[in-house]
Amino acid sequence: MINLNRFDLVSLRLYVAVVDAGSLTAGAGRFGISLAAASKRIAELEQHCGFTLLQRGQRGVIATANGQVLHRLAIEVVARLEQLVLEIDDLRTGAAGHLRLWANPSAFGGFLPRLLSAYAEQHPDVRIDLEDALSEDAVRAVQKGVAELAVIGDNVPCEDLETFACNVDHLVLLVPADHAMADAQSVRLERVLDHDLITLARTASLTRKVMAAAEGLGCAVRIRVQVRSFDSMCRMVACGLGLAILPRAAAVLYAGALGLHIVALEGLDVQRRLLVAMRSRALLSPAAAALVDMIERDLAE
Structure with a gap:
């Protein structure tokens, strides 16, 4: 032994x-x-x-x-150890808990700020550690125990994690007000792909979704600029550097302020599902479990 x-x-x-x-x-x-x-x-x-x-x-x-095998098991041990350290620190500082959440740009540009505002109001003594990250990085953070929860795109591999759908949005096209497609009710993806695009990193779940749709049409994606946030994407569009495909919730935040037009898309699956990912629901801390319960209540209403 x-x-x-x-x-x-x-x-x-x-x-x-x-x-x-x-x-x-x-x-x-x-x-x-x-x-x-x-x-x-x-x-x-x-x-x-x-x-x-x-x-x-x-x-x-x-x-x-x-x-x-040892690596997989060691990750489990290290994750539990880090959770132990955080909870002991919370007890020492008087915090009621510690929520460690990583989320992708779609979550930040959509439902997450409102959700966390309500969560903070109901749980004012919980410390919130929030990280803006690509879905793949958020998955790795949960797998390694750096985060308890992640909000990710539904096209991201997440082996050994429990997931459930937490939000659904629709992809739209964002163009400058003086663009030829600005007054269109909708445009097909093939037409959009004739133009330069502003995207997140190529590894981002949203970018990969667009690239997969383009590949299915036999078209190439002309990426001119890669940025790290929807805010930067929209500012690049406003400066005339290209067009952007992003969730409607994020597009609405910036379109009015930057004088941009939102156009419906055809020729690809525009539905964009986000998932909550966790290593094990049974092992969630009370702070993380409370957020999961809140999300499920919102979905049921």
Whole structure:
């Protein structure tokens, strides 16, 4: 039997960092220790487990089959440890709980601010840690225990996570007031793809949705500018740098202020579903569970 007392939480956390970075050097740097110290800790962990954890090569390291199992289980341990630390800190500071939420730009530009305002009013003593991130990054944050909840696009892989739909919006086209399509009731995607587009990063779930629709039509997407927020997208459109496809809720926020026109889209699935993702509902902290309950009540009304 393995002696549990010999399992070092510091080494487990380091191992997760190394595998995630794909490099012993990068993992050590993220952890703030020397390469020699990191190598020694990983070697001791391998000796304690009784098998090789990392396959080393010129381009870095990857986990062996056994190492992948340990990585998955270590993430669970590290996530619970971080939650323990946060809850102890909340007790020490008098906070009633800690909500750790990552959400994508569609959530920030749509339903999330109103929801969190109501949540903060009902739970004034809960500390809210909120991160604006791409859906893929938000998924990784939940998988690693950095966040308890994430709001993501419905076309994002989220293995091992529980999800449910929390919001539905529709994609629209945003154009300058003097554009040839400004007065149209609707336009087909093929016509839109003849123009330069302002998008989020290519890895963003919204951008990938548009690119997948374009590929289905046999068209290319002419991305002129990639930005990190809907605010920046709309400002680029207002400056005449291109057109933008984004959720209606976000478009409405900026169209009037920037003198832009909203045009309906045809030729693609314009429905945009957002999901709440979590590692396990049964393991949610009271603060996170309260937000999930609030979202479900809103959906039922």
